[in-house]
Amino acid sequence: MKWEQLQTRQPVVAKLLRHAVVRERLPHAYIFEGEDRSEQVSAASLLCRAFLCQKDAIDKPCGECSDCRRVESGNHPDVTSIKPDGQSIKKHQVERLQKEFTYKGMESVRKVYIIEEADLMTASAANSLLTFLEEPEGETLAILITSNLHFLLPTIVSRSQVLTFAPLSEVERQKVFQNEGETEVLAAIKARIREIPADIPEEERLTWIVHGRQVVIQLAEEVLLRPRQARLFLQEKWHVHFKDRNHIETGLDLILFWYRDVLYTKWNREDLAYPDQLERLRTEGLHRSELMLAANMKAVIEAKRYLSANVNPQLIMERLLFRIQEGS
Protein backbone atom coordinates (compact mmCIF):
# COMPACT_ATOMS: atom_id res chain seq x y z
CA MET A 1 0.00 0.00 0.00
CA LYS A 2 1.14 3.55 -0.77
CA TRP A 3 0.01 6.88 0.66
CA GLU A 4 -2.16 7.52 -2.39
CA GLN A 5 -4.08 4.27 -1.87
CA LEU A 6 -4.60 4.94 1.84
CA GLN A 7 -5.71 8.43 0.85
CA THR A 8 -8.57 7.11 -1.35
CA ARG A 9 -9.62 4.44 1.15
CA GLN A 10 -9.23 6.29 4.46
CA PRO A 11 -8.65 10.00 3.81
CA VAL A 12 -8.80 11.09 7.45
CA VAL A 13 -6.41 8.41 8.66
CA ALA A 14 -4.02 9.05 5.75
CA LYS A 15 -3.92 12.77 6.43
CA LEU A 16 -3.22 12.37 10.15
CA LEU A 17 -0.52 9.75 9.66
CA ARG A 18 1.24 11.55 6.85
CA HIS A 19 1.22 14.79 8.76
CA ALA A 20 2.80 13.07 11.78
CA VAL A 21 5.46 11.42 9.58
CA VAL A 22 6.40 14.62 7.76
CA ARG A 23 6.67 16.57 10.99
CA GLU A 24 8.46 13.65 12.68
CA ARG A 25 5.96 13.78 15.51
CA LEU A 26 4.59 10.32 16.00
CA PRO A 27 3.11 9.21 19.31
CA HIS A 28 4.57 6.15 21.05
CA ALA A 29 1.53 4.07 20.23
CA TYR A 30 -1.25 3.99 17.69
CA ILE A 31 -4.40 1.92 17.82
CA PHE A 32 -5.87 1.16 14.39
CA GLU A 33 -9.50 0.36 14.96
CA GLY A 34 -11.98 -0.93 12.37
CA GLU A 35 -13.59 -3.89 10.63
CA ASP A 36 -11.19 -4.59 7.77
CA ARG A 37 -8.08 -6.07 9.34
CA SER A 38 -6.18 -6.62 6.10
CA GLU A 39 -6.53 -2.92 5.30
CA GLN A 40 -5.25 -1.99 8.75
CA VAL A 41 -2.31 -4.38 8.47
CA SER A 42 -1.39 -2.80 5.11
CA ALA A 43 -1.62 0.67 6.65
CA ALA A 44 0.56 -0.48 9.57
CA SER A 45 3.19 -1.70 7.11
CA LEU A 46 3.06 1.62 5.28
CA LEU A 47 3.52 3.56 8.51
CA CYS A 48 6.31 1.22 9.54
CA ARG A 49 8.19 1.85 6.27
CA ALA A 50 7.63 5.61 6.57
CA PHE A 51 8.97 5.51 10.15
CA LEU A 52 12.12 3.57 9.28
CA CYS A 53 12.86 4.86 5.74
CA GLN A 54 16.21 6.58 5.25
CA LYS A 55 14.91 9.28 2.88
CA ASP A 56 13.75 12.79 3.73
CA ALA A 57 10.42 13.05 5.47
CA ILE A 58 8.43 14.21 2.47
CA ASP A 59 9.47 11.22 0.35
CA LYS A 60 8.91 8.55 2.97
CA PRO A 61 8.57 5.70 2.35
CA CYS A 62 10.79 5.66 -0.74
CA GLY A 63 10.25 1.94 -1.35
CA GLU A 64 13.87 1.58 -2.48
CA CYS A 65 16.15 1.91 0.54
CA SER A 66 17.18 -1.21 2.45
CA ASP A 67 14.83 -0.40 5.34
CA CYS A 68 11.79 -0.02 3.07
CA ARG A 69 12.61 -3.24 1.25
CA ARG A 70 13.17 -5.27 4.40
CA VAL A 71 9.91 -4.12 5.97
CA GLU A 72 8.12 -5.00 2.74
CA SER A 73 9.56 -8.49 2.66
CA GLY A 74 8.77 -9.01 6.35
CA ASN A 75 12.32 -9.44 7.66
CA HIS A 76 13.39 -6.13 9.12
CA PRO A 77 15.32 -6.78 12.36
CA ASP A 78 13.72 -3.82 14.13
CA VAL A 79 10.14 -4.71 13.31
CA THR A 80 8.28 -7.31 15.33
CA SER A 81 4.79 -8.56 14.70
CA ILE A 82 2.66 -10.33 17.28
CA LYS A 83 -0.45 -12.36 16.43
CA PRO A 84 -2.65 -14.49 18.66
CA ASP A 85 -1.11 -17.80 19.64
CA GLY A 86 -4.27 -19.90 19.42
CA GLN A 87 -7.20 -18.08 21.02
CA SER A 88 -5.24 -15.30 22.69
CA ILE A 89 -2.07 -13.22 22.85
CA LYS A 90 -0.21 -14.45 25.90
CA LYS A 91 2.03 -12.79 28.45
CA HIS A 92 5.17 -14.63 27.31
CA GLN A 93 4.70 -13.25 23.76
CA VAL A 94 4.76 -9.67 25.06
CA GLU A 95 7.67 -10.45 27.37
CA ARG A 96 9.70 -11.96 24.57
CA LEU A 97 9.10 -8.79 22.58
CA GLN A 98 10.33 -6.63 25.46
CA LYS A 99 13.43 -8.76 25.85
CA GLU A 100 14.24 -8.62 22.14
CA PHE A 101 13.86 -4.87 22.13
CA THR A 102 16.17 -4.49 25.09
CA TYR A 103 18.99 -6.77 23.97
CA LYS A 104 18.97 -6.79 20.23
CA GLY A 105 21.98 -5.20 18.54
CA MET A 106 20.00 -2.44 16.90
CA GLU A 107 20.30 -1.49 13.26
CA SER A 108 18.97 1.91 14.20
CA VAL A 109 17.51 3.47 17.30
CA ARG A 110 14.05 3.08 15.84
CA LYS A 111 11.95 0.03 16.55
CA VAL A 112 8.39 -0.90 15.69
CA TYR A 113 6.08 -3.54 16.99
CA ILE A 114 2.71 -4.41 15.56
CA ILE A 115 0.10 -6.31 17.55
CA GLU A 116 -2.70 -7.80 15.47
CA GLU A 117 -6.05 -8.57 17.12
CA ALA A 118 -4.77 -6.70 20.17
CA ASP A 119 -8.13 -7.19 21.92
CA LEU A 120 -7.20 -10.88 22.29
CA MET A 121 -4.42 -10.10 24.78
CA THR A 122 -4.90 -11.88 28.08
CA ALA A 123 -5.12 -9.61 31.13
CA SER A 124 -1.54 -10.39 32.11
CA ALA A 125 -0.28 -9.80 28.56
CA ALA A 126 -2.09 -6.46 28.49
CA ASN A 127 -0.59 -5.44 31.83
CA SER A 128 2.86 -6.34 30.67
CA LEU A 129 2.35 -4.29 27.54
CA LEU A 130 1.19 -1.41 29.65
CA THR A 131 4.48 -1.14 31.52
CA PHE A 132 6.22 -1.27 28.15
CA LEU A 133 4.09 1.59 26.83
CA GLU A 134 4.86 3.61 29.93
CA GLU A 135 8.62 3.33 29.60
CA PRO A 136 9.38 3.51 25.95
CA GLU A 137 13.09 3.20 25.34
CA GLY A 138 14.56 5.06 22.42
CA GLU A 139 12.24 5.78 19.54
CA THR A 140 9.74 2.96 19.75
CA LEU A 141 6.50 2.90 17.81
CA ALA A 142 3.69 0.52 18.72
CA ILE A 143 0.79 -0.19 16.37
CA LEU A 144 -2.12 -2.08 17.90
CA ILE A 145 -4.75 -3.40 15.50
CA THR A 146 -8.25 -4.25 16.66
CA SER A 147 -11.87 -4.53 15.59
CA ASN A 148 -13.04 -4.42 19.23
CA LEU A 149 -11.67 -1.27 20.78
CA HIS A 150 -13.85 -1.62 23.87
CA PHE A 151 -12.14 -4.92 24.78
CA LEU A 152 -8.79 -3.17 25.25
CA LEU A 153 -7.69 -1.99 28.68
CA PRO A 154 -8.75 1.66 29.09
CA THR A 155 -5.25 2.39 30.38
CA ILE A 156 -3.78 1.14 27.08
CA VAL A 157 -6.29 3.13 25.03
CA SER A 158 -5.56 6.31 26.96
CA ARG A 159 -1.81 5.99 26.25
CA SER A 160 -2.36 5.56 22.53
CA GLN A 161 -3.65 7.61 19.65
CA VAL A 162 -6.76 5.88 18.31
CA LEU A 163 -7.36 6.04 14.56
CA THR A 164 -10.70 4.75 13.32
CA PHE A 165 -10.82 3.12 9.90
CA ALA A 166 -14.30 3.89 8.61
CA PRO A 167 -16.14 1.17 6.70
CA LEU A 168 -16.29 2.12 3.04
CA SER A 169 -19.59 2.68 1.27
CA GLU A 170 -20.37 0.65 -1.86
CA VAL A 171 -19.55 3.64 -4.05
CA GLU A 172 -16.22 4.22 -2.29
CA ARG A 173 -15.26 0.55 -2.59
CA GLN A 174 -16.16 0.64 -6.28
CA LYS A 175 -13.92 3.67 -6.74
CA VAL A 176 -11.04 1.83 -5.06
CA PHE A 177 -11.43 -1.16 -7.42
CA GLN A 178 -11.64 1.13 -10.45
CA ASN A 179 -8.52 3.02 -9.37
CA GLU A 180 -6.78 -0.34 -9.16
CA GLY A 181 -7.64 -0.97 -12.81
CA GLU A 182 -10.94 -2.91 -12.67
CA THR A 183 -13.60 -2.14 -15.28
CA GLU A 184 -16.68 -0.23 -14.09
CA VAL A 185 -18.97 -3.25 -14.58
CA LEU A 186 -16.82 -5.63 -12.53
CA ALA A 187 -15.88 -3.05 -9.91
CA ALA A 188 -19.57 -2.28 -9.37
CA ILE A 189 -20.41 -5.90 -8.58
CA LYS A 190 -17.24 -6.68 -6.61
CA ALA A 191 -17.79 -3.66 -4.41
CA ARG A 192 -21.22 -4.92 -3.43
CA ILE A 193 -20.97 -8.65 -2.84
CA ARG A 194 -19.62 -9.43 0.59
CA GLU A 195 -17.47 -12.38 -0.32
CA ILE A 196 -16.90 -14.84 -3.09
CA PRO A 197 -17.38 -18.45 -1.89
CA ALA A 198 -14.06 -19.74 -0.55
CA ASP A 199 -14.16 -22.98 -2.57
CA ILE A 200 -13.86 -21.08 -5.87
CA PRO A 201 -10.14 -21.15 -6.78
CA GLU A 202 -8.40 -17.78 -6.94
CA GLU A 203 -7.87 -17.90 -10.71
CA GLU A 204 -11.54 -18.69 -11.41
CA ARG A 205 -13.12 -16.05 -9.19
CA LEU A 206 -13.40 -13.37 -11.80
CA THR A 207 -15.10 -15.61 -14.37
CA TRP A 208 -17.31 -17.04 -11.62
CA ILE A 209 -18.66 -13.57 -10.77
CA VAL A 210 -19.01 -12.54 -14.41
CA HIS A 211 -20.96 -15.69 -15.21
CA GLY A 212 -23.04 -15.56 -12.01
CA ARG A 213 -23.99 -12.00 -12.78
CA GLN A 214 -25.09 -13.08 -16.26
CA VAL A 215 -27.22 -15.92 -14.84
CA VAL A 216 -29.00 -13.45 -12.55
CA ILE A 217 -29.68 -11.01 -15.40
CA GLN A 218 -31.14 -13.87 -17.45
CA LEU A 219 -33.19 -15.16 -14.54
CA ALA A 220 -34.76 -11.73 -14.05
CA GLU A 221 -35.59 -11.65 -17.74
CA GLU A 222 -37.18 -15.12 -17.68
CA VAL A 223 -39.29 -14.18 -14.67
CA LEU A 224 -40.45 -11.02 -16.40
CA LEU A 225 -41.01 -12.25 -19.97
CA ARG A 226 -41.39 -16.04 -19.79
CA PRO A 227 -42.62 -16.79 -16.27
CA ARG A 228 -43.74 -20.31 -17.20
CA GLN A 229 -40.21 -21.26 -18.15
CA ALA A 230 -38.51 -19.68 -15.18
CA ARG A 231 -38.56 -22.94 -13.17
CA LEU A 232 -36.81 -24.72 -15.99
CA PHE A 233 -34.19 -21.98 -16.06
CA LEU A 234 -33.62 -22.52 -12.35
CA GLN A 235 -32.86 -26.20 -12.96
CA GLU A 236 -30.80 -25.81 -16.08
CA LYS A 237 -28.80 -22.67 -15.36
CA TRP A 238 -29.19 -21.33 -11.84
CA HIS A 239 -28.49 -24.49 -9.82
CA VAL A 240 -25.71 -25.44 -12.22
CA HIS A 241 -23.82 -22.25 -11.43
CA PHE A 242 -24.83 -21.66 -7.81
CA LYS A 243 -24.16 -25.14 -6.56
CA ASP A 244 -24.28 -25.14 -2.80
CA ARG A 245 -25.47 -22.92 0.03
CA ASN A 246 -22.50 -20.53 -0.03
CA HIS A 247 -22.89 -20.08 -3.76
CA ILE A 248 -26.63 -19.54 -3.49
CA GLU A 249 -26.13 -16.95 -0.78
CA THR A 250 -23.99 -14.89 -3.13
CA GLY A 251 -26.52 -15.55 -5.91
CA LEU A 252 -29.32 -14.22 -3.70
CA ASP A 253 -27.30 -11.08 -3.04
CA LEU A 254 -26.94 -10.63 -6.79
CA ILE A 255 -30.73 -10.95 -7.20
CA LEU A 256 -31.27 -8.47 -4.38
CA PHE A 257 -29.01 -5.92 -6.11
CA TRP A 258 -30.91 -6.45 -9.35
CA TYR A 259 -34.29 -5.47 -7.89
CA ARG A 260 -32.70 -2.67 -5.91
CA ASP A 261 -31.20 -1.40 -9.18
CA VAL A 262 -34.66 -1.47 -10.81
CA LEU A 263 -35.91 0.68 -7.96
CA TYR A 264 -32.86 2.95 -8.17
CA THR A 265 -33.37 3.57 -11.88
CA LYS A 266 -36.93 4.67 -11.12
CA TRP A 267 -35.36 7.24 -8.80
CA ASN A 268 -32.67 8.13 -11.37
CA ARG A 269 -29.91 7.07 -9.02
CA GLU A 270 -26.60 6.25 -10.63
CA ASP A 271 -24.96 4.04 -7.99
CA LEU A 272 -25.98 0.79 -9.66
CA ALA A 273 -24.67 -2.74 -9.21
CA TYR A 274 -25.44 -3.39 -12.91
CA PRO A 275 -24.40 -0.10 -14.55
CA ASP A 276 -24.30 -1.62 -18.05
CA GLN A 277 -27.93 -2.91 -17.86
CA LEU A 278 -29.69 0.45 -17.71
CA GLU A 279 -32.11 -0.35 -20.54
CA ARG A 280 -33.25 -3.68 -19.07
CA LEU A 281 -33.55 -2.18 -15.62
CA ARG A 282 -35.73 0.64 -16.97
CA THR A 283 -37.91 -1.78 -18.94
CA GLU A 284 -38.40 -3.91 -15.86
CA GLY A 285 -39.20 -0.75 -13.89
CA LEU A 286 -42.14 -0.10 -16.22
CA HIS A 287 -43.68 -3.42 -15.15
CA ARG A 288 -43.11 -3.14 -11.43
CA SER A 289 -44.34 -0.58 -8.95
CA GLU A 290 -42.14 0.62 -6.12
CA LEU A 291 -44.31 -1.40 -3.76
CA MET A 292 -43.78 -4.57 -5.78
CA LEU A 293 -40.03 -4.00 -5.88
CA ALA A 294 -39.94 -3.52 -2.13
CA ALA A 295 -41.81 -6.82 -1.81
CA ASN A 296 -39.34 -8.48 -4.20
CA MET A 297 -36.41 -7.35 -2.10
CA LYS A 298 -38.11 -8.50 1.07
CA ALA A 299 -38.73 -11.91 -0.52
CA VAL A 300 -35.00 -12.24 -1.33
CA ILE A 301 -34.00 -11.30 2.21
CA GLU A 302 -36.41 -13.91 3.56
CA ALA A 303 -34.99 -16.49 1.16
CA LYS A 304 -31.55 -15.78 2.63
CA ARG A 305 -32.94 -16.37 6.09
CA TYR A 306 -34.46 -19.73 5.02
CA LEU A 307 -31.11 -20.64 3.50
CA SER A 308 -29.29 -20.09 6.78
CA ALA A 309 -32.02 -22.12 8.52
CA ASN A 310 -31.08 -25.08 6.30
CA VAL A 311 -34.27 -25.22 4.24
CA ASN A 312 -33.85 -27.09 0.94
CA PRO A 313 -32.30 -24.65 -1.57
CA GLN A 314 -34.48 -25.80 -4.49
CA LEU A 315 -37.62 -25.16 -2.45
CA ILE A 316 -36.30 -21.77 -1.42
CA MET A 317 -35.59 -20.74 -5.00
CA GLU A 318 -38.95 -21.96 -6.35
CA ARG A 319 -40.83 -20.15 -3.64
CA LEU A 320 -38.75 -17.02 -4.28
CA LEU A 321 -39.56 -17.10 -8.01
CA PHE A 322 -43.24 -17.42 -7.21
CA ARG A 323 -43.14 -14.48 -4.83
CA ILE A 324 -41.20 -12.30 -7.25
CA GLN A 325 -43.70 -13.03 -10.02
CA GLU A 326 -46.61 -12.24 -7.73
CA GLY A 327 -44.90 -9.22 -6.21
CA SER A 328 -45.95 -10.50 -2.82
Ligand SMILES: [Zn+2]
Ligand atom coordinates in the same frame (compact mmCIF):
# COMPACT_ATOMS: atom_id res chain seq x y z
ZN1 LIG B 1 12.96 4.08 2.12
